[in-house]
Amino acid sequence: MKINFDQELKVDNQADINLYGKQVHVVLNDEFRQKLTASRLKIDAVYAKFDDPAYTKKISEKPYQEQQKIADQLMDKTHKIVISTVDGLLGQGIGEYLYKHFNGSTEAVSAVLGLLEDYANESVTNLKEQKKKAKLAKFKNHH
Numbered sequence: 001m002k003i004n005f006d007q008e009l010k011v012d013n014q015a016d017i018n019l020y021g022k023q024v025h026v027v028l029n030d031e032f033r034q035k036l037t038a039s040r041l042k043i044d045a046v047y048a049k050f051d052d053p054a055y056t057k058k059i060s061e062k063p064y065q066e067q068q069k070i071a072d073q074l075m076d077k078t079h080k081i082v083i084s085t086v087d088g089l090l091g092q093g094i095g096e097y098l099y100k101h102f103n104g105s106t107e108a109v110s111a112v113l114g115l116l117e118d119y120a121n122e123s124v125t126n127l128k129e130q131k132k133k134a135k136l137a138k139f140k141n142h143h
Helices: 030-051 053-060 064-090 094-101 106-121 127-142
Strands: 009-011 014-019 022-027 124-126
Touching (some): 014 094, 053 064, 094 106
Antiparallel strands (some): 009 124, 014 022
């Protein structure tokens, strides 16, 4: 038996990215994924209290101004995590650059992280499995 990984596995985990006028080179490797995971965990931790019905009930009983202050603090913490993660992955200052480009939308900057994660997930391709799926799809289309 001969096994030729050149024909069975494709790893394309380096990317040159055009970010609205800024050029960035990234390697979508374990370190990259660890930073994304750490960011997600930090954001989850910020919102974890809200999984507790007693806490949310307590907050809902506070005056509007206090509720607004808590909401603002959550947004601020989330913003800092997202911007810091982008800076750690793409280069210092890129997070704030994107934030300004998206007219102050942390959600849009976060969407960039989501797209990067999608690309990272697609960076390793099992060609053998891909060929098998293509053959199966072709067979199903003919029958």
